[in-house]
Amino acid sequence: MTANAGSEVDFDVVVVGAGVAGCVSAFQLATAGRSVLLVERGPEPGSKALSGGVFYCRVMEQVFPGFAERAPVERVITRNCLSFLNPDSFVNIDYGDQRLSSPVNAVSVLRAKLEAWLAEQCETARAVVMPGFRVDRLLLEDGRVCGIGAGEDELRCKVVVAADGVNSFVARDAGLRTKDPANQLAVGVKSVIGLDRGVIEERFNLEGDQGAAYAVVGDCTKGVGGGGFMYTNLESVSIGVVLRLDDLAKRGEVASDLHDRFLGHRFIAPFLKGGELLEYGAHLVAEGGQAMVRDLVKPGLVVVGEAAGLALNTGLTVRGMDLAAGSAIAAARAVDAALEADDFSPGVLKEYESSLRAGFVGRDMETFRAAPAFLEGTRMFNDYGPLLADVFHGVYNLDLEPRRHLARTAWDAFKTSPLKLSDLVQDGWKALRAL
Amino acid sequence: MNLGTIAERLARNRYELDGAPHIEVDQQAARASGAGPLLERICPAHVYAVAEDGSVSLAWAACLECGTCLALAPPGVLTWRYPAGGTGVLYRMG
Numbered sequence: 001m002t003a004n005a006g007s008e009v010d011f012d013v014v015v016v017g018a019g020v021a022g023c024v025s026a027f028q029l030a031t032a033g034r035s036v037l038l039v040e041r042g043p044e045p046g047s048k049a050l051s052g053g054v055f056y057c058r059v060m061e062q063v064f065p066g067f068a069e070r071a072p073v074e075r076v077i078t079r080n081c082l083s084f085l086n087p088d089s090f091v092n093i094d095y096g097d098q099r100l101s102s103p104v105n106a107v108s109v110l111r112a113k114l115e116a117w118l119a120e121q122c123e124t125a126r127a128v129v130m131p132g133f134r135v136d137r138l139l140l141e142d143g144r145v146c147g148i149g150a151g152e153d154e155l156r157c158k159v160v161v162a163a164d165g166v167n168s169f170v171a172r173d174a175g176l177r178t179k180d181p182a183n184q185l186a187v188g189v190k191s192v193i194g195l196d197r198g199v200i201e202e203r204f205n206l207e208g209d210q211g212a213a214y215a216v217v218g219d220c221t222k223g224v225g226g227g228g229f230m231y232t233n234l235e236s237v238s239i240g241v242v243l244r245l246d247d248l249a250k251r252g253e254v255a256s257d258l259h260d261r262f263l264g265h266r267f268i269a270p271f272l273k274g275g276e277l278l279e280y281g282a283h284l285v286a287e288g289g290q291a292m293v294r295d296l297v298k299p300g301l302v303v304v305g306e307a308a309g310l311a312l313n314t315g316l317t318v319r320g321m322d323l324a325a326g327s328a329i330a331a332a333r334a335v336d337a338a339l340e341a342d343d344f345s346p347g348v349l350k351e352y353e354s355s356l357r358a359g360f361v362g363r364d365m366e367t368f369r370a371a372p373a374f375l376e377g378t379r380m381f382n383d384y385g386p387l388l389a390d391v392f393h394g395v396y397n398l399d400l401e402p403r404r405h406l407a408r409t410a411w412d413a414f415k416t417s418p419l420k421l422s423d424l425v426q427d428g429w430k431a432l433r434a435l
Numbered sequence: 436m437n438l439g440t441i442a443e444r445l446a447r448n449r450y451e452l453d454g455a456p457h458i459e460v461d462q463q464a465a466r467a468s469g470a471g472p473l474l475e476r477i478c479p480a481h482v483y484a485v486a487e488d489g490s491v492s493l494a495w496a497a498c499l500e501c502g503t504c505l506a507l508a509p510p511g512v513l514t515w516r517y518p519a520g521g522t523g524v525l526y527r528m529g
Contacts, residue, residue, distance in 0.1 A: 041517055041518075041520050041521075042521070042523075042525060043451060043521040043522075043525065044525075046526070046529060047525040047526055047527075047529075048500065048523075048524070048525075048526065049526065049529045050526055050529045051529065110528045110529055111526065111528075111529030112526050112527050112528055112529045114529075115529075131521070132520045132521030133520045133521075134517055134518075134519060134520035150520065166502065167502040167505070167517075169516070169517070179506070180506065182506060182507060185506050187477070187479065187501055187503040188501075189479045191438065191444075192528045193436070236528070238528075245477075245503065245506055245507055248476075248477055248507075249473060249477060249507055252476065253476065254476045254477075255476065255477050255478065255479045255503070256441055256479050256480075256481065259479070260438060263436075263438065269436070272436050273436060274436065275436050276436075277436075277438055277439065277444060277447060278447070278527075278528055279447065279448060279526060279527060279528045279529075280438075280441075280444040280445065280447070280448060280479075280499075281448070281499055281501075281524070281526055281528075281529070282479040282480065282499040282501035282503065283499075283501050284501050284502045284503060284506065
């Protein structure tokens with residue numbers, strides 16, 4: 001312990017980034033009575049945030065009881081649709097369930113509104129929120145992080161929480177992250193399309209403030225690894241594609257063209273008809289799962305949320321914000337204990353890593369560690385959609401030939417598909433184990 | 436629905452533009468590695484364009500700050516930091 005540690009600090013904790021992870025860390029620590037500074041490079045919290053998925057928000061109840069009622073969420077997701085999209089057909093697994101609305105399981109959110117509210121909660125808990133502040137560097141003392149610097153300004157603290165997103169320069173500067181391989185990253189390209197409330201409810205088969213979320217595979221990325229997503233907000237639809245960077249680079253496709261192609265797809269366009277583009281944005285996504293999560297702690301520093309590589313695509317669900325909140329809760333607890341003990345060595349802060357591993361975040365990352373490799377396979381994107389459509393075509397297309405049982409229809413469809421029986425068995429087995 | 440060109444779309448976004456360029460291209464490294472056409476394709480905001488002489492022009496003000504170019508550019512081609520505090524793209528929805 002250096003002599004002046006604890007005596008000349010401006011704040012106990014500086015949190016970098018007012019996204020979900022940063023706001024939850026700051027709120028928890030401020031509520032525990034610590035002096036907290038939350039810095040954000042955007043001029044308002046939320047102005048740099050962009051998400052391409054729904055928020056599985058039950059974890060937020062631990063921090064903000066009544067979250068789904070109090071926070072500015074858009075719709076409660078009660079319909080989940082997995083859509084196999086082909087050029088001239090589609091097969092949807094459309095799952096709606098009232099149980100998903102009580103207690104609320106997932107919500108759609110617009111981050112500019114959500115983060116404004118989250119930052120307000122932090123201020124109410126007496127954290128100091130400082131927007132328009134881009135952290136340029138970490139301050140180090142005897143190998144220990146002891147503050148942040150931006151231009152001429154320097155602020156000293158006992159612990160820095162890096163919550164600065166998927167491109168985390170703080171984690172990089174601290175040597176906790178290096179350049180991620182391109183197959184572990186994807187770019188989400190997204191539009192928000194304004195539509196009347198009533199139109200949305202009618203087109204998506206919704207009642208009141210309930211919402212739908214679509215995960216789309218197949219003919220939405222022109223063969224580039226990734227997929228499409230679409231979910232309903234109150235008066236808009238968020239829609240776009242996620243493109244794995246290695247594949248995007250290799251296949252010579254233009255990112256924005258793939259986005260446009262998806263929105264113009266004959267089975268997607270009708271959802272958006274008559275809408276008005278409200279916003280066009282892009283965001284990098286950590287797709288590597290567990291393989292991307294490295295050391296999250298060094299003396300005086302913890303890394304949370306996307307900056308820690310915490311994101312999870314299981315094929316059916318795409319998660320990030322819930323993992324961000326879960327990691328923030330675990331980190332805040334460890335940082336609070338370190339402040340209590342006045343000891344900021346990795347030994348104490350490592351408690352964050354172990355509680356993260358033991359909780360739902362670490363366990364889910366572990367459970368789905370094989371998912372990225374499975375989803376990298378091209379059969380999932382290209383072959384299963386047409387096969388499913390052929391099966392249903394055989395069922396519904398009454399062409400005056402004598403009908404056959406479903407098993408025979410399916411077998412015939414399978415025989416004409418490029419898939420081999422061994423693929424089917426292997427993929428089925430792998431899917432059950434990986435997803 | 437008509438989405439418009441990328442430039443028209445970006446014109447609907449909000450930007451705060453009093454900062455200095457936050458991206459720099461090392462033209463020599465870009466030429467040597469052939470990174471120009473790659474950057475042109477993968478940037479969702481069409482920030483990069485390869486000129487006739489093979490140099491890469493840079494409409495940095497349109498940047499959506501996603502980091503795709505940084506992740507895919509060969510080493511030495513780009514210097515890329517986030518725009519200065521309070522500037523750059525400001526999402527109203529997100």
